[in-house]
Amino acid sequence: MLPSERDLSTYLNVSRDTVRKAVRLLEDQGIVYSDHGRGTFVSPSLVHAMSRFLGSFSLDAEKRGSKAGQKILLIEDVPASLAIAGILEIEPRTIVTRLKRLRSMDGVPIGIQDAYLALPAPARVTRQEVEHYGSLYRLIAEKFGVIPAEGLESIGATSAGEEDAALLGVGVGTPLLICERITLSDRRQRIEYCEMRYTQAYRYNNRIDRQMTTASFKI
Amino acid sequence: MLPSERDLSTYLNVSRDTVRKAVRLLEDQGIVYSDHGRGTFVSPSLVHAMSRFLGSFSLDAEKRGSKAGQKILLIEDVPASLAIAGILEIEPRTIVTRLKRLRSMDGVPIGIQDAYLALPAPARVTRQEVEHYGSLYRLIAEKFGVIPAEGLESIGATSAGEEDAALLGVGVGTPLLICERITLSDRRQRIEYCEMRYTQAYRYNNRIDRQMTTASFKI
DNA sequence: AAGTGGTCTAGACCACCTT
DNA sequence: AGGTGGTCTAGACCACTTC
Numbered sequence: 001m002l003p004s005e006r007d008l009s010t011y012l013n014v015s016r017d018t019v020r021k022a023v024r025l026l027e028d029q030g031i032v033y034s035d036h037g038r039g040t041f042v043s044p045s046l047v048h049a050m051s052r053f054l055g056s057f058s059l060d061a062e063k064r065g066s067k068a069g070q071k072i073l074l075i076e077d078v079p080a081s082l083a084i085a086g087i088l089e090i091e092p093r094t095i096v097t098r099l100k101r102l103r104s105m106d107g108v109p110i111g112i113q114d115a116y117l118a119l120p121a122p123a124r125v126t127r128q129e130v131e132h133y134g135s136l137y138r139l140i141a142e143k144f145g146v147i148p149a150e151g152l153e154s155i156g157a158t159s160a161g162e163e164d165a166a167l168l169g170v171g172v173g174t175p176l177l178i179c180e181r182i183t184l185s186d187r188r189q190r191i192e193y194c195e196m197r198y199t200q201a202y203r204y205n206n207r208i209d210r211q212m213t214t215a216s217f218k219i
Numbered sequence: 220m221l222p223s224e225r226d227l228s229t230y231l232n233v234s235r236d237t238v239r240k241a242v243r244l245l246e247d248q249g250i251v252y253s254d255h256g257r258g259t260f261v262s263p264s265l266v267h268a269m270s271r272f273l274g275s276f277s278l279d280a281e282k283r284g285s286k287a288g289q290k291i292l293l294i295e296d297v298p299a300s301l302a303i304a305g306i307l308e309i310e311p312r313t314i315v316t317r318l319k320r321l322r323s324m325d326g327v328p329i330g331i332q333d334a335y336l337a338l339p340a341p342a343r344v345t346r347q348e349v350e351h352y353g354s355l356y357r358l359i360a361e362k363f364g365v366i367p368a369e370g371l372e373s374i375g376a377t378s379a380g381e382e383d384a385a386l387l388g389v390g391v392g393t394p395l396l397i398c399e400r401i402t403l404s405d406r407r408q409r410i411e412y413c414e415m416r417y418t419q420a421y422r423y424n425n426r427i428d429r430q431m432t433t434a435s436f437k438i
Numbered sequence: 439a440a441g442t443g444g445t446c447t448a449g450a451c452c453a454c455c456t457t
Numbered sequence: 458a459g460g461t462g463g464t465c466t467a468g469a470c471c472a473c474t475t476c
Contacts, residue, residue, distance in 0.1 A: 004460075004461060004462080005461080005462070006460090006461085006462095014446080014447085015446060015447045015448065015449095016447095016448085016449090017445095017446070017447070017448090018445080018446060018447080020462085020463090021445085021446090023462095029430065030369075033407065034461090034462060034463090035406075035454090035455085035461085035462075036453070036454050036455080036461075036462050036463065037453070037454030037455035037456080037460085037461050037462065037463095038454080038455060038456080038460095038461065038462080039455095039460090039461060039462075040461090040462080041407075043407070044403075044407065046371060046401070047369065047371065047403070050371040050372070052427055053427060053428060053429060053430040054427045054428060054429045054430075055429075055430070147429070148429065149428070149429050150249075150266065150426065150427070150428055150429070151425075151426070151427045152265060152266065152269040152424075152425075152426055153269070153423075153424065153425040153426070153427065154422045154423070154424055154425075155374060155396070155422060155423040155424075155425060156396050156417075156419060156421065156422040156423070157376045157377075157394040157395050157396040157397075157417070157418075157419050158376075158394055158419060159393075159394045173392070174378075174394075175376040175377055175378045175393075175394030175395065176376050176394065177374070177375050177376040177396070178376075182265070184263075184266070187254075188252060188260075188262075188263065198375075198376070199376075200375060200376050200377060202375065203373045203374060203375040204372075204373070204374040204375070205371075205372065205373055205374075206370075206371075206372040206373075206374060206425070207369060207370070207371055207372070208271055208272060208273045208369070208370045208372065209272060209273060209368070209369055210272060210273045210274075210366070210367065210368050210369070211248070211272040211273075211274070223441075223442060223443080224442080224443070225441090225442085225443095233465075233466085234465060234466045234467065234468095235466095235467085235468090236464095236465070236466070236467090237464080237465060237466080239443085239444090240464085240465090242443095253442090253443060253444090254442085254443075254473090254474085255442075255443050255444065255472070255473050255474080256441085256442050256443065256444095256472070256473030256474035256475080257441095257442065257443080257473080257474060257475080258441090258442060258443075258474095259442090259443080439475100439476085440474105440475090440476085441473105441474085441475080441476100442472100442473080442474075442475095443471105443472085443473080443474100444470105444471075444472070444473095445469100445470085445471075445472095446468105446469080446470085446471100447467100447468085447469080447470105448466100448467105448468105449465105449466085449467105450464100450465080450466080451463105451464085451465085451466105452462105452463075452464075452465095453461100453462085453463070453464095454460105454461080454462080454463095455459105455460085455461075455462100456458100456459090456460080456461095457458085457459085457460100
């Protein structure tokens with residue numbers, strides 16, 4: 001159990017409300033939880049381990065204790081198709097950057113990421129930059145100040161086509177985890193559409209909470 | 220754009236801090252977002268639509284505009300195996316309820332849910348109750364006061380075995396989405412382990428945010 | 439300069455839990 | 458009864474954005 005909010009506020013010479021805000025941040029990350037009338041306690045470690053946030057493949061790998069790798073299969077500026085333009089809410093034929101990568105963990109091929117980037121012109125990423133930064137999100141954050149803020153994902157199962165199978169070293173028709181993601185920047189611009197296909201060796205870990213508002217007290 | 224926090228606080232005769240807390244609740248649900256110095260705005264509707272919370276299959280179906288169905292394949296009280304006992308953090312051979320269901324949307328078989336329930340003794344659920352309530356979570360909340368609060372999920376791809384294939388009406392070896400979940404109650408007890416396998420017709424929609432603490436300003 | 443959200447304060451009272 | 462978290466207040470100042 002943590003010291004009470006009143007105690008912490010005394011020790012730290014801040015107001016109780018400030019302590020509460022800090023505790024809420026820890027709670028959001030699954031590090032602690034508070035029980036009305038009882039106190040605030042450290043969460044079971046599994047809860048924090050399962051927390052998932054919008055971050056890079058590399059950061060996720062690090063959290064699992066693995067080393068992330070990437071091989072750029074393709075990087076090119078292309079005019080957006082109708083489908084891509086619709087998803088990214090841009091005019092068709094606007095130039096977008098397509099970045100297709102083979103991702104690995106500890107040297108084992110684990111998935112294919114096929115991304116379409118719609119950065120505010122004239123921002124462009126190059127092969128050298130992507131290779132240098134390792135993380136696409138870190139690159140566009142540091143170079144262009146575009147901060148990925150939210151990801152909208154659709155997750156399901158699919159089967160490996162010929163190209164996927166060859167790249168991932170599995171048989172054609174093997175089950176894959178497919179995740180499509182639209183990434184929003186902190187300015188709520190749609191900056192990326194990414195389609196990812198992972199082998200059965202890869203798992204998404206996810207923590208979901210109950211919706212807390214009274215209006216949604218439906219189960 | 221919403222009225223400013225100061226305006227709302229005047230109109231509603233509450234303090235600005237109270238308004239802010241309400242806005243944070245809406246923001247958590249992806250209904251609005253706030254930009255420092257600019258204002259608070261209604262989110263793109265896709266953001267709210269992709270919000271995912273711990274809820275029942277039936278509620279999720281409702282959100283998609285579909286009707287959820289269930290067929291109970293098996294319900295029985297069994298002593299927990301070592302594996303199940305380990306996951307649920309109970310003594311091996313403690314009696315748990317196994318509940319295996321075929322779930323459908325709009326009459327189409329969509330997935331198999333295989334759950335192991337460890338409710339505080341002597342709580343037990345029966346076939347009649349599960350059929351009557353439709354939702355397992357609602358049943359245990361209303362009947363026993365056990366509130367599902369958090370779900371820890373591991374999501375990946377797998378292939379259909381013979382039994383799955385027959386129940387779901389797909390071929391053996393067809394890709395399925397597999398989701399394992401440990402459900403924690405509001406008292407942080409592990410109350411359920413559930414393994415779910417869904418056809419390619421089913422997708423998880425998920426919204427993930429960026430981790431906001433300064434310490435994790437890594438991308 | 440004016441308006442916005444972000445942070446912080448010092449205090450009050452309520453609701454819940456444990457003893 | 459006493460301790461805990463949950464909610465609310467009225468005000469202050471800071472940081473950011475737009476005009």
